[in-house]
Amino acid sequence: MIAEKTGWREDFILWELPLHRALAYQHCALWSGGAWTVEPQATPEAQLYSSLTSFPIIDDEDE
């Protein structure tokens, strides 16, 4: 996508362009192409664990 949008050589993109800049340019290309983007979410496992541990703990002995 970056090569198509910029015309830069492949070896420049692979070996010279810092990855974080490549990602920033890719984000710009996605945005200008109308895509919606969000900051990456935590892994599904981490989200599930977070949801489960946020429930209040009920002590059965109190019933």
Added chain:
Amino acid sequence: MKSDRSKNLLTPAPQISGLTLRPLTSGTYALLNRVGNIFVTPANPDQKPDHIWAALEWIFIHSAPPQDVLRVAHDSPEAFKSAVFAYSESVAVSAVPKLIVEIERSLTAVHEQTVDVVPRHDSDDKDAPPNS
């Protein structure tokens, strides 16, 4: 910790104890993946992670002559390990902590620029998620 995206985006290549680290690029990221560097691949739960070795792999890939790096990374895991071990003798032990900070900065800069694409499903721009 509050991130400073523009600061990380514009930081020049550092020089540490005579070593100039080339930037982390899509090519060097692919090499790190190929050699199973634990900074960019999922940790093996059966194996204790060796962060110093991973840092030496990173330093070799980003500071040794590029053609040498490509050749040994392509040859075999043993050839790569031997080359990293030989190269590590030229790295000053006192420089390793600074190099690890630089590795962390590179990975943070990449993480800060990573985004997920959200499907639009023929929705209008007014339905876009926040900060999209």
